[in-house]
Amino acid sequence: MRVTLKVLVGVVASMLLVGGAGATAATLITGKQIKDGTITGKDVKNKSLTAKDFRGSVQGPTGLQGPTGPQGATGPQGPRGLQGAVGTGGIVSVESVHGADVPVTIGQSSVEATVLCPAGETAFGGGGVAGDGDAVLTDSYSISQVSPPRTGWLVIARNLGGNADTVHATAVCAKLG
Numbered sequence: 001m002r003v004t005l006k007v008l009v010g011v012v013a014s015m016l017l018v019g020g021a022g023a024t025a026a027t028l029i030t031g032k033q034i035k036d037g038t039i040t041g042k043d044v045k046n047k048s049l050t051a052k053d054f055r056g057s058v059q060g061p062t063g064l065q066g067p068t069g070p071q072g073a074t075g076p077q078g079p080r081g082l083q084g085a086v087g088t089g090g091i092v093s094v095e096s097v098h099g100a101d102v103p104v105t106i107g108q109s110s111v112e113a114t115v116l117c118p119a120g121e122t123a124f125g126g127g128g129v130a131g132d133g134d135a136v137l138t139d140s141y142s143i144s145q146v147s148p149p150r151t152g153w154l155v156i157a158r159n160l161g162g163n164a165d166t167v168h169a170t171a172v173c174a175k176l177g
Contacts, residue, residue: 089177090176090177091174091176091177092174092175092176092177093174094124094172094173094175095121095172095173096170096172096173097115097118097152097170097171097172097173098168098169099113099114099115099168099169099171100168101113101166101167101168102157102168103164103166104130104157104158104165104166104167105164106134106161106162106163107159108158108159109158109159110156110157110158111156111157111158111159111167112154112156113128113154113155113157113167113168113169114143114152114153114155114169115153115168115169115171116145116151116152117152119148119150120175121151121174121175122173122174123142123143123152123153123172123173124172124173124174125153125171125172126140126142126152126155126169126170126171126172127153127155127170128140128153128155128167128169129170130157130166130167131165131167133159133161133164133165133166134159134160134161134162134163134165135157135158135159135166135167136157136159136160137156137157138157138158139155139156140156140169141153141154142154151173152169152171153169153170153171155167155168
């Protein structure tokens with residue numbers, strides 16, 4: 001048999017075609033051979049992936065807040081609380097008690113005026129009142145007397161001007177039940 005150049009070129013070409021296809025099939029790239037994070041969207045054929053392919057790894061932006069839902073049913077009543085301490089009674093009565101006017105002379109630097117609550121009552125507050133002259137109050141506080149036991153109020157005043165004045169203490173007294 002005589003081999004011509006055309007036959008030789010045809011045989012080589014056939015071998016290359018068959019050998020080339022075999023070589024391509026043997027060198028397919030698999031997912032194990034691709035480095036993670038190197039494939040981008042433009043490397044993937046459009047519409048070739050489905051939601052299952054993502055398995056929750058892709059999340060879109062947060063949507064708008066929906067409307068408030070209806071109020072739920074009232075829950076069961078909680079257990080009863082512990083009983084509070086037994087009191088000694090409440091306030092039975094409250095009264096304002098005014099002390100006597102005490103003169104504050106011109107230039108006097110310290111005058112005390114006091115008032116005591118009636119027996120059996122307790123002072124819960126108080127204050128004092130200066131007259132129409134030049135006296136001013138400089139201090140005001142509660143007092144207690146040991147024998148007989150009573151509470152009340154004390155104010156201290158001074159005269160800063162040229163006119164005489166008066167001052168008196170007032171106590172807010174309460175009787176407890």
